[in-house]
Amino acid sequence: MxxxxxxxxxxxxxxxxxxxxxxxxxxxxxxxxxxxxxxxxxxxxxxxxxxxxxxxxxxxxxxxxxxxxxPILGMHFVDRQGRLLLEVRKNAGDHPLYGFPPANxxxxxxxxxxxxxxxxxxxxxxxxxxxxxxxxxxxxxxxxxxxxxxxxxxxxxxxxxxxxxxxxxxxxxxxxxxxLTDLGLHQPWLVIDVRQPSSTDDLYFVRQICDPARPATFVPSVGDRRRWEFMLLPGESPTEMVRPERVRALLAAHVADAVEIERAAVYTFHxxxxxxxxxxxxxxxxxxxxxxxxxxxxxxxxxxxxxxxxxxxxxxxxxxxxxxxxxxxxxxxxxxxxxxxxxxxxxAGGIIQTRRRGSAILRDGLLRAAMAIPPVRRWLRQLETAVPGLQSGYFAPRNKAAGKLLPQPTVESADGRIDLLDTFLGDDFALIHIGGAPQSDLGMPMLRLIGPRDPWPDAPNAIRDHNGQLSAWMAAHRAEILIIRPDRYVFGGFGDWGLVTGD
Ligand SMILES: Cc1cc2nc3c(=O)[nH]c(=O)nc-3n(C[C@H](O)[C@H](O)[C@H](O)COP(=O)(O)OP(=O)(O)OC[C@H]3O[C@@H](n4cnc5c(N)ncnc54)[C@H](O)[C@@H]3O)c2cc1C
Structure with missing residues (x-):
């Protein structure tokens, strides 16, 4: 059987x-x-x-x-001479919002x-x-x-x-x-992986080389691994592009150090x-x-x-x-x-893949102008990939917090254990609340969140939000109570217990 x-x-x-x-x-x-x-x-x-x-x-x-x-810090868009056009910095800091560096x-x-x-x-x-x-x-x-x-x-x-x-x-x-719905992109790129033991490159930023003659990307990977990607131009054949002499010639324009080429392959980005x-x-x-x-x-x-x-x-x-x-x-x-x-x-591909010289000059000018205005520069620098929340599905209706990924601060439990929040939530639904709670058993772990300077309440389920990140997030979402799904998306945020307990 x-x-x-x-x-x-x-x-x-x-x-x-x-x-x-x-x-x-x-x-x-x-x-x-x-x-x-x-x-x-x-x-x-x-x-x-x-x-x-x-x-x-x-x-x-x-x-x-x-x-x-x-971890890396973000992305630099540079012109063909290597001059910075735009810095997109992933704002990891000491307290990353979701518990881990935003880019790895x-x-x-x-x-x-x-x-x-x-x-x-x-x-x-x-x-x-x-x-x-x-x-x-x-x-x-x-x-x-x-x-x-x-x-x-x-x-x-x-x-x-x-x-x-x-x-x-x-x-x-x-x-x-x-x-498959075709969202309209079929662009071949040559992907080259190299080992570069004596690299002097900046290891913390991906470099998007906005050269209209040959758009390219450099990614400093782990150890001595580096990746180069070059856009294929109209009429270029994939078989021709992966020939070792062609690969070396493309790299020579960017890399002074000796490299060992691990592989070169053409992928069509869809x-x-x-x-x-x-x-x-x-x-x-x-x-x-x-x-x-x-x-x-x-x-x-x-x-x-x-x-x-x-x-x-x-x-x-x-x-x-x-x-x-x-x-x-x-x-x-x-x-x-x-x-x-x-x-x-x-x-992002549209910025990088611009091939017309006039459009590239306009793009470079706009990015430089934006970077010259301090508030815009700060905003652009801190722009994260900003992955959106989920919109419709299994969530509480008409709810500001629902569908958002729950922040994951470091927290401390009443027995002195310090760890990332998820380790206290289990792998099923969980509830986080501020202040007292009714006695009812809601069939899920309930954690009482206290701020960095609050005194410990007489509650074994209390956890201290070490840097106040989650408390601030809850306040911004006008939520005293959060119900969290097993995938750490917020099912709903509520201001009082009425909707949660049905009392
Ligand atoms: C050049 C390039 C760069 C990329 N860079 C990034 C990046 O930096 N970050 C990122 O998040 N994504 C990136 N991606 C995308 C990423 O590589 C893919 O989204 C990811 O590998 C997809 O994983 P998958 O498990 O869905 O499919 P796959 O990795 O394709 O795995 C599918 C598996 O199914 C097996 N299989 C197929 N048919 C059968 C069958 N009939 N029976 C049994 N087994 C079968 C295959 O052997 C394979 O092992 C990049 C892609 C490319 C091409």
Missing amino acids: TPLYDVILVGCGPVGATVANLLGGYGRSTLVVEKEIAIHPQPRAIHFDDETMRIFQAIGLQREIAAATR VFYQPELETILHSGLARYPHVDLRLGLAAESFAQDEGGVVVTLRGENGKSSTVRGRYLLGCDGASSLIRRQMGIG ALLADRWRDNRVFLLGDAAHQMPPFLGQGMCAGIRDAHNLAWKLDRVLRGIAPTALLDTYQSERRPHVAQIIHMARL
């Missing part, structure tokens, strides 16, 4: 591996099939943000991942290795490498997936839900007959959004659901947000404590959010 898994996952790239770790943590029996035996040796993603690190915290792998990661560089094969090894903690998560999904069929009770191994042998498995985390050319998406992300028991996540140009380094981050958004909903539906309608909110929350980020990435 074929075993019945709670969830079958196709594809174990960064998104599949993250959702498998989340489902493992929830105790869900999960089969992960990955057609490759080895982890993809070529990095694509190179940057992730603070929310992504917070999700790695949720799967208990943040320490290992942080050790393989380096990493080496993708290393990240994926950590994510894969995290799965070994869960006996109920079965990772099978070298096994490709070929087709699936779903009925009322579940999904049957046909698999083929490296030896050509075919088999079937059955699960309650199927997640297509199988990347840009997703078989699952194609088999569902789901189209902006695509799957029309539907769910067909009954089957879901699309990550690149299977969306693709975006990497100008803000957000493609993988978006996929990892998909994973966090869906995993807790599936868990609750599988536990029988939420209706299947909760699963509809996956697409209604995530799709518009990704569309907004694609829009922002295209805007």
Whole structure:
């Protein structure tokens, strides 16, 4: 008899591996099939943000991942002579809003290795490498997936839900007959990864080289790894561009130090959004659901947000404590959010990819003028990627805080433990309140937040907000009570207990 898994996952790239770790943590029996035996040796993603690190915290792998990661400070847009046009500074400071530096560089094969090894903690998560999904069929009770191994042998498995985390050319998406909305960008870029041991480069800023003759990007990655990206010009052939002499000539214009070229490949940057992300028991996540140009380094981050958004909903539906309608909110929350980020990435791409000399002169002039006005300069400098909140979905209606990602300050508990807030929240719904609370059991942890200088109340659930960040955020959202979802988005912020307890 074929075993019945709670969830079958196709594809174990960064998104599949993250959702498998989340489902493992929830105790869900999960089969992960990955057609490759080895982890993809070529990095694509190179940057992730603070929310992504917070999700790695949720799967208990943040320490290992942080050790393989380096924070950076932001992005410099420079002209062809290297003169600064615009500085976008991620304002990490000593108290980052979500608990982690807002911008981090990493080496993708290393990240994926950590994510894969995290799965070994869960006996109920079965990772099978070298096994490709070929087709699936779903009925009322579940999904049957046909698999083929490296030896050509075919088999079937059955699960309650199927997640297509199988990347840009997703078989699952194609088999569902789901189209991609083209948001209008198909630009080939040459991506070159080098080792540069004697680098004297600024290691804290990505450099967007706004040269109309050849737009380019430089990313100082971890250790001695550096990435260069060059836009292909009309008529240039990918095969010609990856030839070693061509690659060396392009690098020579920018790099004086000796470099070891690890690889050069041409990628076409797209902006695509799957029309539907769910067909009954089957879901699309990550690149299977969306693709975006990497100008803000957000493609993988978006996929990892998909994973966090869906995993807790599936868990609750599988536990029988939420209706299947909760699963509809996956697409209604995530799709518009990704569309907004694609829009922002295209805007950044528009600044960088300007090719007409006249437009480039105008752009440079406007950016210089903006940087010359101190308040505008300060605003631009502190401009973060400003990832928006979620708009419509499973949230309290007409609520200022709902849909926003909860800040994550360092807090101290009454017994003297000091740690990031999430470690006190658990992995289910939680409530944070200021001041006293009714005695009723709301079926979730309730934490009483006190300010940096408040005396300790006689309450074992009190936590001290060390720098007042969360208290200030709650005040700005006119909330004395916050209900937090398992993915750390605020379900609702309330001024009094009436709406929360129904008294
Ligand atoms: C040049 C470049 C730079 C980028 N930079 C960034 C960045 O800095 N930051 C960022 O956040 N994002 C970035 N991205 C985007 C990021 O790389 C992707 O969004 C991310 O890798 C997608 O992860 P995924 O798990 O959805 O898909 P993938 O990484 O494509 O993984 C899909 C997996 O599914 C497997 N698979 C496919 N079909 C089957 C099947 N039938 N059966 C079993 N297994 C299957 C594949 O073998 C693969 O392992 C960049 C992309 C590019 C191209």
